[in-house]
Amino acid sequence: MRKIVVLFSVLMVLALVAGCAAPAAPATGGQTAATQAPAASGAKPYIPVISKGFQHQFWQAVKMGSENAAKDLNVDITFEGPGSESEVDKQIEMLQTALDKKPAAICFAALDSKAAIPLLEKAKAANIPVVGFDSGVDSDIPVATAATDNLAAAAAAADKMAEAIGKAGKVAVIAHDQTSRTGIDRVKGFTDRMKATYPDIEVVSVEYGAGDPLKSTEIVKAVIQANPDLKGYFGANEGSMKGVMNGVKETGKEGAIVMIGYDAGKQLKDAIRAGTVLGAISQDPVGIGYKCVEAAVKAIKGETVSKVIDTGYKWYDKSNIDAAEMQPLLYD
Amino acid sequence: MTTNAAPAQTSAPRTSLLRSDAAQRFMAFGALILMFIIFSLLSPYFLTGSNISGILIATAVNGILAIGVTFVIITSGIDLSVGTVMTLTTVMMGKVVTDWGMPIPIGLLAGIVTGLAAGFVNGFLITKAKLPPFIATLGMLNVARGLSLVISNVKPIYFDENPAFNQIAMGVFIDLSRFIPGLVINNAVLILFGAAILASLILSKTVLGRYTFALGSNEEAARLSGVNVHRWKIAVYMLTGFFSALAGIVMASRINSAQPSLGQGYELDAIAAAVIGGTSLSGGEGSILGTVIGAFLISTLSNGLKILSVPPEWQIVVTGLIVWLAVWLDIIRRRK
Incomplete structure (x- = not known):
């Protein structure tokens, strides 16, 4: 029994090392990344980005785009999403928590195009602009939606x-x-x-x-x-x-x-x-992430934003897969 | 832990076990044959060599997971973590083989050790910390899922720099396509059958197997007669972890990558296979052959419904109905 305990401890340490040794991207990935930025503490406007997920490469690319925009436009963002794309209830909870932090604006990719409407109405009443991304909401509350057609x-x-x-x-x-x-x-x-x-x-x-x-x-x-x-x-x-x-x-x-x-x-x-x-x-996941944060910043400043932001799509095959203009769209 | 297989006193539990086995075997196997006949009559594309190969390999991952979960169910426990532990083992293999560039056997070993360790933690929490199996393994489901994402840095890890890795599951050792066009037996299928034989031997010929049944039929009696209940229970959960790792090897090799967000939901298919195969959720009863047949029933059903182009929503409904039907037939059999 003792041997097994030792073996197990060694293994857990190994697992931890493996975790740490992983090339740590600027954000460590996962839901916890969201908790580190306290709302409304600094001078920078705070914009929570609530995604449909974070585990797929696609969402990681969206995350990268929104982080780039935050850097360029000098705002604080957090990026979070539920563990799977069927957890509509979890996502609603995240939206509720985000609203409670009294953000300057919210970026939101709805898992269900109707379920979030009551909360979005609350946001509207509190004068918090909502920007949709990736998947729209059946409502005219979002000031803009950045998505692929x-x-x-x-x-x-x-x-x-x-x-x-x-x-x-x-x-x-x-x-x-x-x-x-x-x-x-x-x-x-x-x-x-x-x-x-x-x-x-x-x-x-x-x-x-x-x-x-x-x-x-x-x-x-x-x-x-x-x-x-x-x-x-x-x-x-x-x-x-x-x-x-x-x-x-x-x-x-x-x-x-x-x-x-x-x-x-x-x-x-x-x-x-x-x-x-x-x-x-x-699609252009980095662009989707960038443009939703950009639209949110514009809305905070009271500038007009277009209701639909088509982030575009591109066909790629053998002939253009290695072309320079395709590289930002094609994540690994 | 399983090596001290004492040869003594195998007769008494085995005979009764065989008798219940035989009836179950007949029942589940009959249902499988019936399903084959129905699908063959309804579609000319069902009973072909290449489709049979497809069904065989589609059973591999779920079958191996189900074999593992059969052991804990016989002890009247449950393991909800088999799917995500499987994923964690694939991620560890990817880490070791692809990211650290170590040889494949060391990667496989890392996967197996990970599976055993997860099983040990499950068993430890259940016996020493007195957590109910449902809760202990539900926690492990999430811990393993989270660790898979952390260790992989939320990215799939590919094995394409090691072409040999894909051959572990997809290589063809037995090629029957000369006799029946398209019929090949991939290594994944041999691994499934190997796992089934190993598990049957453990269950029927070793002390561990005997105690697995003893824990499930009357744990208190086992304890009073001097069985170290904690130790054997931990061993059983580790065995389940081992089979999760084996399923992980087949999974990773087949899709040539470790996909860190996979695995949740696989535990339910594995439990369904064991239950369809006659393993009783109240413990003390079950067989590996039944479980393997149960796993074949599930994959055959899923394959057949797709070949018949049944709308996907209805396929899910029908799968649920079959689980009901199988377990109900089992209850009727027991009443007699």
């Missing part, structure tokens, strides 16, 4: 897919979930464009894998089994796309199925460079 971006992915498969045949879609704005819009943008513009293309399957690469892999494999003549697969976010790449590889269909992805990440970028994946839609 996901419908248009997914439609662009559909155009690329149609072109690559000769405008005829079966294609399939896998997305992260059927309830969030981004999940809904990307699936709709892709399937609507196929239906409207390419009558000979059939979307045979729309499935949801929670952005879990392993679950998504099993889904993709089953869909390929059921549709041996499948010509294309669209993965609507980073985790889903990992499943597409893995599933196509495991069924030995690389080369036979055209793959198109969304967002970035090392695995996807490597596959595009190697030519196994045709290309992907990239």
